[in-house]
Amino acid sequence: MRPAFALVIPAFTLLAACTPQSQSPVPSVTGSQPSPTASATATATGTQAASATPSPEPSPSSGTVARIFDVECLTGQTVRLHIEIRSETGIESYGIWSTWGGGGDINQTFAEPLPMEVGETFEFTHVITDPEPRVHQFGLSVQLVGAAEPILTYEIEPDGRCPGH
Numbered sequence: 001m002r003p004a005f006a007l008v009i010p011a012f013t014l015l016a017a018c019t020p021q022s023q024s025p026v027p028s029v030t031g032s033q034p035s036p037t038a039s040a041t042a043t044a045t046g047t048q049a050a051s052a053t054p055s056p057e058p059s060p061s062s063g064t065v066a067r068i069f070d071v072e073c074l075t076g077q078t079v080r081l082h083i084e085i086r087s088e089t090g091i092e093s094y095g096i097w098s099t100w101g102g103g104g105d106i107n108q109t110f111a112e113p114l115p116m117e118v119g120e121t122f123e124f125t126h127v128i129t130d131p132e133p134r135v136h137q138f139g140l141s142v143q144l145v146g147a148a149e150p151i152l153t154y155e156i157e158p159d160g161r162c163p164g165h
Contacts, residue, residue, distance in 0.1 A: 066142040068155035073162030077126040083118065083140055090114035090145040096124065099137040099154065103127035114145060126165070135160040
């Protein structure tokens with residue numbers, strides 16, 4: 001198993017795997033910074049790619065993953081969120097929230113034995129109507145075993161804001 005270290009940079013929390021020079025770096029975490037117009041993907045190579053669309057499916061060998069990979073508009077104040085979390089060390093907890101507020105937050109804390117993978121679909125309902133015509137974005141915070149800081153990732157509603165929101 002490769003040792004890992006955490007590097008904290010404003011708006012990003014990255015986990016990078018130490019890779020011998022003879023091997024290609026393997027992406028170790030998918031994360032993004034809050035942005036009303038785009039999300040970013042960070043990898044062990046240090047590259048960043050901005051995208052307003054969901055991240056591509058990671059390969060099974062990609063190491064730690066924490067992401068919202070799809071947001072669907074439903075009726076009224078409800079959206080459907082699809083999340084994926086994977087960690088070799090175990091997942092202690094996660095939380096999902098709307099970055100503008102509006103209520104409906106989801107929080108999950110696990111007991112032993114801790115899961116190493118979580119793939120969930122949620123129907124998230126705002127309890128307050130947003131009075132402003134702003135972009136709606138959702139955050140995912142994941143606390144992994146042995147990590148000092150949570151992994152944060154974000155995704156935007158389709159077209160920035162679902163109809164009726």
